[in-house]
Amino acid sequence: MLEITNVHKTFFAGTVNERAALQDINLSLAAGEFVTVIGSNGAGKSTILNITSGKLRPDTGTVTIDGTDVTRLADYSRARFIGRVFQDPMAGTSPDMTIEQNLAIAYERGKNRGLRPGVTRKKREFFQEELKSLELGLENRLKAKVGLLSGGQRQALSLLMATFSGPKILLLDEHTAALDPQRAELVSRLTAEVVERHGLTTLMVTHNMEQALRLGTRLIMMHEGRIILDLDQRQKEKTTVPDLLHEFEKIKGAALDDRTMLQ
Amino acid sequence: MIVAVELGLIYAIMALGVYLTFRILNFPDLTVDGSFTTGAAVASIMIINGAPPVLSTVAAFGAGLVAGWITGILHTKGKINGLLAGILTMIALYSINLRIMGKANLPLLREDTLITPLRDAGLLGTVGALIVFGLLALAVKFIIDWFLHTDLGLAMQATGDNEEMIRSFGVSTDRMKILGLALSNGLVALCGALIAQYQGFADIGMGIGLILAGLASVIIGQAIFGSRVIVVATLAVVLGSVLYRVVIQLALQAGLNPNDMKLISAVLVVIALVLPQWKVFRRIGGLSNMKKALSGTGARG
Ligand SMILES: Nc1ncnc2c1ncn2[C@@H]1O[C@H](COP(=O)(O)OP(=O)(O)OP(=O)(O)O)[C@@H](O)[C@H]1O
Ligand SMILES: [Mg+2]
Numbered sequence: 001m002l003e004i005t006n007v008h009k010t011f012f013a014g015t016v017n018e019r020a021a022l023q024d025i026n027l028s029l030a031a032g033e034f035v036t037v038i039g040s041n042g043a044g045k046s047t048i049l050n051i052t053s054g055k056l057r058p059d060t061g062t063v064t065i066d067g068t069d070v071t072r073l074a075d076y077s078r079a080r081f082i083g084r085v086f087q088d089p090m091a092g093t094s095p096d097m098t099i100e101q102n103l104a105i106a107y108e109r110g111k112n113r114g115l116r117p118g119v120t121r122k123k124r125e126f127f128q129e130e131l132k133s134l135e136l137g138l139e140n141r142l143k144a145k146v147g148l149l150s151g152g153q154r155q156a157l158s159l160l161m162a163t164f165s166g167p168k169i170l171l172l173d174e175h176t177a178a179l180d181p182q183r184a185e186l187v188s189r190l191t192a193e194v195v196e197r198h199g200l201t202t203l204m205v206t207h208n209m210e211q212a213l214r215l216g217t218r219l220i221m222m223h224e225g226r227i228i229l230d231l232d233q234r235q236k237e238k239t240t241v242p243d244l245l246h247e248f249e250k251i252k253g254a255a256l257d258d259r260t261m262l263q
Numbered sequence: 264m265i266v267a268v269e270l271g272l273i274y275a276i277m278a279l280g281v282y283l284t285f286r287i288l289n290f291p292d293l294t295v296d297g298s299f300t301t302g303a304a305v306a307s308i309m310i311i312n313g314a315p316p317v318l319s320t321v322a323a324f325g326a327g328l329v330a331g332w333i334t335g336i337l338h339t340k341g342k343i344n345g346l347l348a349g350i351l352t353m354i355a356l357y358s359i360n361l362r363i364m365g366k367a368n369l370p371l372l373r374e375d376t377l378i379t380p381l382r383d384a385g386l387l388g389t390v391g392a393l394i395v396f397g398l399l400a401l402a403v404k405f406i407i408d409w410f411l412h413t414d415l416g417l418a419m420q421a422t423g424d425n426e427e428m429i430r431s432f433g434v435s436t437d438r439m440k441i442l443g444l445a446l447s448n449g450l451v452a453l454c455g456a457l458i459a460q461y462q463g464f465a466d467i468g469m470g471i472g473l474i475l476a477g478l479a480s481v482i483i484g485q486a487i488f489g490s491r492v493i494v495v496a497t498l499a500v501v502l503g504s505v506l507y508r509v510v511i512q513l514a515l516q517a518g519l520n521p522n523d524m525k526l527i528s529a530v531l532v533v534i535a536l537v538l539p540q541w542k543v544f545r546r547i548g549g550l551s552n553m554k555k556a557l558s559g560t561g562a563r564g
Contacts, residue, residue, distance in 0.1 A: 053431070074435070075430050075431070076430045076431075076433050076434055076435050076436070077433070079430065079431055079432055079433035079434075080433055082431075083431075084431045086427075091425070091427055091428060092428055092431075093425070093428060094420070094421040094424040094425045094428055094429070095424065095425070096420070096424045097417070097420055097421060097424060101417055101420075104414070104417055105417050105418060105421055105429065105432055106432055108414050108418075108432070108433075109432050109433050110432075110433035111414075111433070113413075113414040113415045113417075113418050113434065114413070114414055114415060115410070115413045115414070115415060116413060116414055117412060117413060117414075118412055118413055118414045118416065118417040119412070161432075162431075
C-alpha cells in the first residue's frame with residue numbers, strides 16, 4: 001500500500017547546519033498495516049510522515065501509494081489518499097468555522113469542489129451519526145465554532161475528519177502528545193477503533209512506548225535518520241517497555257563509542 | 264444626506280470585495296486602488312463608444328477579475344509578498360488605466376448609462392434611488408453569502424483560516440487565493456463602473472486611497488454590527504460602508520475641505536484600529552465586537 005524506497009533527506013545541504021534527517025529509508029507497509037514509530041527527538045519521524053504526505057520532497061528515492069508513484073505530487077494532490085492528524089490540536093481544524101462546516105470540508109476530500117451547498121440536510125444527518133461515535137456530545141453542537149472546543153475535542157474531531165472520507169493511508173504525528181492523560185487515552189482508543197473500522201494503513205508517531213506497544217500491528221524505532229529496529233506483530237507482542245528502553249540505551253552507547261573513537 | 268447614503272450603498276459593493284480578501288482570505292490586497300479605476304475606465308470608454316451600459320459594466324467586472332488574478336499569480340506563483348504584489352499590480356494598472364481611457368478624465372454626461380433611467384425618473388436623491396441601490400448592494404451580499412457556503416466557498420474560508428489543514432484535504436491554497444483575489448477585484452471594478460456612471464465621469468485618480476474606505480467600512484461595520492456569522496458580517500460591511508459615507512459627509516458639512524477626505528479616512532481607520540486596544544473601551548460591552556473585528560487572528564467571518 002505504501003512504499004518508501006531509498007529515501008534520503010538532508011536539510012541545509014552544503015552549509016554548516018547540514019542535517020541528514022533521513023538516510024536511505026526503505027519502508028513498506030501492506031494494506032491495513034498499523035505501524036507505530038518511536039525514536040528520540042530529531043530522529044526523523046516527522047520527516048518520514050512529511051515525505052509521505054508531500055509536505056516535503058525527498059532528495060532522492062520514491063514514495064509509492066497503492067502502486068502510484070506520488071513522489072512528485074504536491075501535498076494537496078496526494079491528500080486524496082492520505083488523512084493526517086497533527087500534534088497541535090489547533091492544526092487539523094479551521095477554528096473560525098463550525099463543526100459541520102469543518103466536516104463538510106473533510107467530506108469532500110480530494111474531490112472537485114464546486115458550487116453545491118457545503119452542508120446539506122443529508123450530510124448533516126451523516127455527520128451527526130459519525131460524531132456520535134466520538135461519544136463527546138458533539139453531535140448536538142454542529143453549529144458551534146471549532147475554536148470553542150477543547151484540545152481533546154478538537155483532536156477527536158480532527159481524527160474523524162482525517163478518516164471518515166475514506167483515505168488509504170492515515171498519518172498520525174504525536175497526535176495525543178498535547179492532551180491530558182484522560183483525553184490522550186480517549187483519542188488513542190478512538191484511533192484504534194477507527195483504524196480497525198476502515199482498515200486504514202497507518203503510520204503513528206509517538207513518544208509513549210507503552211502506547212507504541214499496545215497499538216498497531218508493527219513497531220519501528222528510528223535513530224539519526226535510520227530505522228534501527230523493526231518488530232512485526234509477533235515480536236511486538238513479546239516486547240516490553242524495558243526492552244525498548246534497553247534498545248535506546250544500546251544506541252546511545254553505540255553513538256558514544258563512535259564519538260570516542262573519532263576523538 | 265440621502266446622497267451620502269446612496270454613495271454608501273454603491274460603495275458597499277467595493278467594501279464587500281475588500282471583505283473577501285481582507286477577512287475571508289486574510290490577505291491585505293492593495294490592488295483595489297487600481298482595479299476600481301480600471302472598472303470605471305473600461306465601462307466609460309465602452310459606453311462612450313456606443314456599447315450597451317449593461318455589457319460595459321459586465322466587462323468592467325471582467326477586467327477586475329483579470330487584475331485580481333494577476334495579483335494572485337504574482338503572490339502565489341511568483342512568491343512575492345502579498346502587500347507588494349498588490350502594490351505592483353496597482354501601480355501597473357495606473358498606466359494601463361490611462362491607456363484604456365486615453366486621457367485623464369472621461370465625461371459621461373451626455374451618454375446613456377445604467378443611471379440614466381433613475382435620473383430621468385427623478386429618483387436620484389430620493390428614497391426610490393435608495394431602494395434601488397439598497398437592493399443592488401443586498402443582491403451582491405446574498406451572492407457572497409451563498410458562495411461562501413458552497414463547497415468551494417468553504418474551502419476558500421478555510422484557506423484564510425488554516426492553510427495546512429485545507430491542503431491536507433486536497434485543496435490548492437494557491438488556487439483559492441487567486442480565485443478570491445479575482446472575485447474581490449471583480450466586485451471592486453464593478454463598483455468603479457457604477458460610480459463612474461453615477462457621478463458622470465471616470466477619472467484616473469478616482470481610486471487613490473480607496474482601500475482605506477474599504478477597510479474602514481469593513482472594520483467599523485463589523486465593530487458596530489458584529490461578525491459572528493457570515494450573513495451578519497456581510498450585512499455589517501454594507502452598513503459600515505453607508506456609515507462611512509455619512510461620517511465623511513458630516514465632516515464636509517462641518518467645514519472640512521473635500522481635499523481633506525483622504526486624511527479623514529486615514530484618521531478614521533486609525534481610530535477604529537487603535538480605540539479597541541484601550542482598556543477603557545474594552546470594558547464597555549458593546550465594543551467587544553470591535554475588539555474581535557480587529558484582532559488579526561481572532562474572529563473573522
Ligand atoms: N523543515 C525543516 N527544516 C530544517 N530542518 C528540519 C526541518 N524539519 C526537520 N528538520 C531537522 O531534521 C531532523 C529530523 O527532524 P524530525 O522533525 O523528523 O524529528 P522527529 O523524529 O520528528 O523529532 P521529534 O520527536 O522531536 O518530533 C532534525 O534534526 C530537525 O532539526
Ligand atoms: Mg516530530
